[in-house]
Amino acid sequence: MNFPGYFKDHILPEKVHVLSVSFLVDTLKRQRGGAGANVAYNLSLLGERVRLLGAVGEDFDEYRGWLESQGVDTSSVWTVPGELTASAFITTDLDDNQITGFYPGAMRQAVDLSLSEMDDDVSLAVITPDDPGAMAKYPGECRDLGIPYVYSPGQQIVSLSSEQLIDGMTGARCVIGNNYEMEMIASRTGHSTSDLLDLAAMVITTFGDRGSKITTADGVVDVDAVAPAKVVDPTGAGDAYVAGIARGLSRGDAPEDFGRVASLAASHAIAEYGTQAHTYGPAEFSKECVARFGEDLLASGREPL
Numbered sequence: 001m002n003f004p005g006y007f008k009d010h011i012l013p014e015k016v017h018v019l020s021v022s023f024l025v026d027t028l029k030r031q032r033g034g035a036g037a038n039v040a041y042n043l044s045l046l047g048e049r050v051r052l053l054g055a056v057g058e059d060f061d062e063y064r065g066w067l068e069s070q071g072v073d074t075s076s077v078w079t080v081p082g083e084l085t086a087s088a089f090i091t092t093d094l095d096d097n098q099i100t101g102f103y104p105g106a107m108r109q110a111v112d113l114s115l116s117e118m119d120d121d122v123s124l125a126v127i128t129p130d131d132p133g134a135m136a137k138y139p140g141e142c143r144d145l146g147i148p149y150v151y152s153p154g155q156q157i158v159s160l161s162s163e164q165l166i167d168g169m170t171g172a173r174c175v176i177g178n179n180y181e182m183e184m185i186a187s188r189t190g191h192s193t194s195d196l197l198d199l200a201a202m203v204i205t206t207f208g209d210r211g212s213k214i215t216t217a218d219g220v221v222d223v224d225a226v227a228p229a230k231v232v233d234p235t236g237a238g239d240a241y242v243a244g245i246a247r248g249l250s251r252g253d254a255p256e257d258f259g260r261v262a263s264l265a266a267s268h269a270i271a272e273y274g275t276q277a278h279t280y281g282p283a284e285f286s287k288e289c290v291a292r293f294g295e296d297l298l299a300s301g302r303e304p305l
Helices: 013-018 035-045 061-069 105-112 132-145 154-159 162-169 179-189 237-251 255-270 282-293
Strands: 050-056 072-079 087-092 098-103 125-127 149-151 174-178 202-206 212-216 219-223
Touching: 035 050, 035 061, 035 072, 035 237, 035 255, 050 061, 050 105, 061 072, 072 105, 105 132, 125 132, 132 149, 132 154, 132 162, 149 237, 154 179, 162 179, 174 179, 174 237, 179 202, 202 237, 212 255, 219 255, 237 255, 255 282
Parallel strands: 050 072, 125 149, 149 174, 174 202
Antiparallel strands: 087 098, 202 212, 212 219
């Protein structure tokens, strides 16, 4: 929702203890989202077989149909009777200040789901922001089942204890977050980026239009950001980036290669309003890789993990 004014003009500092305000918004847009679904969507665009695991409400049918039509397997998405799907309600003013309400809804039941219930082989898991209990549970399941996993705690860093964060990163194939999120992890756990390599095989930090840094025991790979065709909405770019990283890791690609794939995928998300409004196919993406990087980065000859 967009408010065609300024929150500051309607909030009296001396009356915040009895705050009661109402904003007449001039636009209301409903967007598909959720980090897990966004990553799954982008992986599907890149030609990957991907299954989404999560808990949703009885209002999910339309969204399920959309994801299935885009090639995302939702057979492991559990509908919680009598509940609504997790939703965020965001109002933005003319200064880009935001007031957000988040209703977790069915997401609170995600802790009852298990990777052990998957009926086929999982080559790589991506753990994204979800119910904190579920996020604390899945890393241990991945280790027990021998499933390599990407740990991307994002907005839920503040909801996880330092012990849960450390456990989540221990044994991860990759820990990934933006610069602010990685600083939060360091503050919460006392582990710097270099320290995290004692826990995970790879640490990736993104810096928006300044690119990203992939750190492994072999050294650091700096990846340039790919300028989007137009800058419309950065929301969801991080999820698109995670998808590019996950695809490369699952296929055993080199960091410099999957870093560029991730950056290009992120640029597509930025060029459209909404987290799943951009679209392309593997063949189209391959051609763009050749045009931008001089080689088809989707044509990997390496063996998957």
